[in-house]
Amino acid sequence: MRSGNLLKIAARSIARNKMRSLLTMLGIVIGVAAVIVMVAVGDGAQTRIREQIDNLGTNMIVITPGSSSAGGVNRGAGSFNRLTLDDAEALERESLLLTAVSPVIFTHGQIIGGQGNWRAPIMGVDTDYAVIRDWPVSAGRWFDQEDVRAKRKVALIGATIAEELYAGTDPVGQRIQLRNVPFTIVGVLAEKGQTAEGSDQDDVVLAPYTTVQTRLAGRSFIGQILASTSAPEQIEAAQADVRLIMRDSHALGDWEEDDFTVRNQTELAEAAQGTTEVMTLLLAAIASISLLVGGIGIMNIMLVSVTERTREIGIRMAIGARGGDILTQFLVESTVMSLLGGFIGVATGYLGSALLGRITGWDTAILPHTVAVALLFSAGVGIFFGFYPARKAAALNPIEALRHE
Amino acid sequence: MGEPRIIEAEGITKVYRAGRNEVPALRGVDLIVAPGEMVAIMGASGSGKSTLMNIIGGLDAPTEGSYRLNGTRVDGLDRARMADIRNREIGFVFQGFNLLARTSALENVELPLLYDRSGRRRDTRRLAREALAQVGLADRADHGPSELSGGQQQRVAIARALITEPALILADEPTGNLDSRTSVEVLALFQELNDQGITILLVTHEADLARYARRLVALRDGLVVRDEAVPDRRRAAADLAAMPELQEAG
Ligand SMILES: Nc1ncnc2c1ncn2[C@@H]1O[C@H](COP(=O)(O)OP(=O)(O)OP(=O)(O)O)[C@@H](O)[C@H]1O
Ligand SMILES: [Mg+2]
Numbered sequence: 001m002r003s004g005n006l007l008k009i010a011a012r013s014i015a016r017n018k019m020r021s022l023l024t025m026l027g028i029v030i031g032v033a034a035v036i037v038m039v040a041v042g043d044g045a046q047t048r049i050r051e052q053i054d055n056l057g058t059n060m061i062v063i064t065p066g067s068s069s070a071g072g073v074n075r076g077a078g079s080f081n082r083l084t085l086d087d088a089e090a091l092e093r094e095s096l097l098l099t100a101v102s103p104v105i106f107t108h109g110q111i112i113g114g115q116g117n118w119r120a121p122i123m124g125v126d127t128d129y130a131v132i133r134d135w136p137v138s139a140g141r142w143f144d145q146e147d148v149r150a151k152r153k154v155a156l157i158g159a160t161i162a163e164e165l166y167a168g169t170d171p172v173g174q175r176i177q178l179r180n181v182p183f184t185i186v187g188v189l190a191e192k193g194q195t196a197e198g199s200d201q202d203d204v205v206l207a208p209y210t211t212v213q214t215r216l217a218g219r220s221f222i223g224q225i226l227a228s229t230s231a232p233e234q235i236e237a238a239q240a241d242v243r244l245i246m247r248d249s250h251a252l253g254d255w256e257e258d259d260f261t262v263r264n265q266t267e268l269a270e271a272a273q274g275t276t277e278v279m280t281l282l283l284a285a286i287a288s289i290s291l292l293v294g295g296i297g298i299m300n301i302m303l304v305s306v307t308e309r310t311r312e313i314g315i316r317m318a319i320g321a322r323g324g325d326i327l328t329q330f331l332v333e334s335t336v337m338s339l340l341g342g343f344i345g346v347a348t349g350y351l352g353s354a355l356l357g358r359i360t361g362w363d364t365a366i367l368p369h370t371v372a373v374a375l376l377f378s379a380g381v382g383i384f385f386g387f388y389p390a391r392k393a394a395a396l397n398p399i400e401a402l403r404h405e
Numbered sequence: 406m407g408e409p410r411i412i413e414a415e416g417i418t419k420v421y422r423a424g425r426n427e428v429p430a431l432r433g434v435d436l437i438v439a440p441g442e443m444v445a446i447m448g449a450s451g452s453g454k455s456t457l458m459n460i461i462g463g464l465d466a467p468t469e470g471s472y473r474l475n476g477t478r479v480d481g482l483d484r485a486r487m488a489d490i491r492n493r494e495i496g497f498v499f500q501g502f503n504l505l506a507r508t509s510a511l512e513n514v515e516l517p518l519l520y521d522r523s524g525r526r527r528d529t530r531r532l533a534r535e536a537l538a539q540v541g542l543a544d545r546a547d548h549g550p551s552e553l554s555g556g557q558q559q560r561v562a563i564a565r566a567l568i569t570e571p572a573l574i575l576a577d578e579p580t581g582n583l584d585s586r587t588s589v590e591v592l593a594l595f596q597e598l599n600d601q602g603i604t605i606l607l608v609t610h611e612a613d614l615a616r617y618a619r620r621l622v623a624l625r626d627g628l629v630v631r632d633e634a635v636p637d638r639r640r641a642a643a644d645l646a647a648m649p650e651l652q653e654a655g
Pocket of ligand 2: 454455456577
């Protein structure tokens with residue numbers, strides 16, 4: 001039988017039971033839509049994370065307090081203030097591979113200046129921070145070694161704060177109060193955007209770590225030490241270097257574990273990707289369950305259809321249809337049905353990921369090959385789950401089929 | 406080879422197994438039919454007429470015996486070969502018409518050509534129209550079975566049987582659902598086709614209708630008990646002409 005006729009028979013049979021066909025397709029629609037959204041979101045998140053990791057800086061190494069080996073990265077990390085300025089100095093002094101080192105003292109508090117007040121993280125850093133994070137100023141200047149040494153009350157403000165407190169005016173040279181201590185703004189940091197977790201990196205004030213430590217003491221501590229190498233090939237060696245220097249600086253015995261963690265940019269990226277992996281996994285689960293349910297739905301409806309049309313099958317066989325013709329007819333029908341579901345699913349998925357893209361701000365571009373794979377997959381589901389009913393139809397005895405009903 | 410034979414069945418038996426019981430439907434039937442014959446098969450209900458027709462038509466296989474159709478051995482062929490034989494050599498006409506529902510007369514008639522495997526490229530639509538014209542239903546091509554009378558449906562079925570130009574038409578009680586006048590009309594059509602050289606086997610319960618055939622075969626309990634030429638063969642067309650137009654269905 002010619003393929004055009006087969007398609008016509010399939011289309012007619014699907015159109016004859018519109019509502020039933022639509023409900024049958026629903027599983028496939030949801031499954032395919034989930035696949036489309038999943039891939040779009042996964043791709044979008046991946047691109048986003050890669051951008052953000054690159055955005056972190058160049059060839060960066062992060063040293064955080066606490067051991068990473070004793071069950072989980074987070075255990076103890078940050079809970080003990082085990083990083084000191086001495087550590088940072090030791091690294092700067094002793095490592096030949098590190099080209100920049102900066103302690104980072106985290107604190108936060110009320111900020112008053114310009115048109116009002118604001119709360120934002122305040123970070124005490126060294127001048128090398130600009131190099132490590134690849135973070136220039138868009139106006140004014142970075143504070144310099146002299147500012148650090150003299151513990152001057154100078155500050156750099158992020159783009160968000162410039163926007164919030166100094167909209168329409170030039171903040172450079174203006175005064176700003178950090179936790180009631182007056183500082184002078186020497187520069188505005190270039191815009192950096194969000195982190196992988198979605199927090200605003202531009203909502204920050206940077207000041208010399210020396211000043212922060214003495215003037216804004218209290219709950220401030222060295223949260224991390226950042227360092228960088230001149231080339232990516234040196235990162236691994238530098239990490240080993242850092243570890244030895246840190247162990248030495250902390251006077252750890254041979255039997256003692258590291259009380260700090262050294263990670264590079266790639267490792268950070270992997271950690272960040274964990275969150276999107278959970279989401280991807282969830283969508284993958286939804287997708288495969290819906291496709292499975294959709295497939296079973298198709299099988300069910302096709303079995304009903306075979307029973308309903310037993311007489312038709314008998315007639316076709318009597319006038320010369322081979323078992324193979326009947327098999328093909330029903331397979332085409334189930335495949336057309338699931339493909340149709342696939343098309344609707346692609347459209348739904350397209351809308352869904354566009355919506356999600358708008359909400360999350362991720363770039364959820366749908367690649368043509370994703371669509372092709374999704375359609376291929378739905379066709380596969382139709383063939384797989386349509387095969388058993390089709391084979392049942394093909395195996396009917398023509399006489400019994402004719403006598404049916 | 407001798408004289409040409411379209412049907413050559415010898416010692417055909419058929420035993421149905423219904424659970425533990427064995428039902429012998431045919432118990433050794435010999436039947437030889439030459440091209441151009443028109444055979445009426447009669448017999449009481451359950452005598453095995455349909456069973457024999459199914460075997461001759463390649464819808465079913467005999468339990469024992471040999472069967473040749475147009476010189477080709479049919480028993481023992483696989484399902485696909487049997488389907489091809491049904492498509493090419495045989496036209497079926499059933500008591501219940503067996504047209505595809507919600508499918509136009511034209512498409513019903515065209516259907517066998519869609520399963521044709523000879524690879525010939527033909528204008529199946531045109532052939533279907535011609536077949537419909539041959540049974541006098543050219544103007545009903547686009548009507549579905551539900552829009553046609555019983556007699557018209559049966560004529561569509563006959564057109565469908567004709568379209569592959571089979572050597573043999575098998576009709577199992579083709580008039581069973583029709584009134585007497587329409588029955589005679591159908592028989593007139595069969596006689597016309599038979600005059601053109603098509604071999605026809607038809608099962609009927611009515612002795613009146615059997616008289617339009619050339620030969621009568623009677624079955625009883627799965628055996629041929631009578632096989633003779635019809636002595637005073639009638640012409641259905643002539644009987645129709647003699648019938649008053651508005652005769653009440655008998
Ligand atoms: N599929 C089947 N399974 C079991 N027994 C069957 C089957 N088909 C037919 N029979 C039996 O075979 C015998 C012959 O049946 P068949 O249908 O050939 O009779 P028939 O001459 O066509 O009767 P009727 O005039 O009522 O159509 C009957 O006894 C019937 O009960
Ligand atoms: Mg019968």
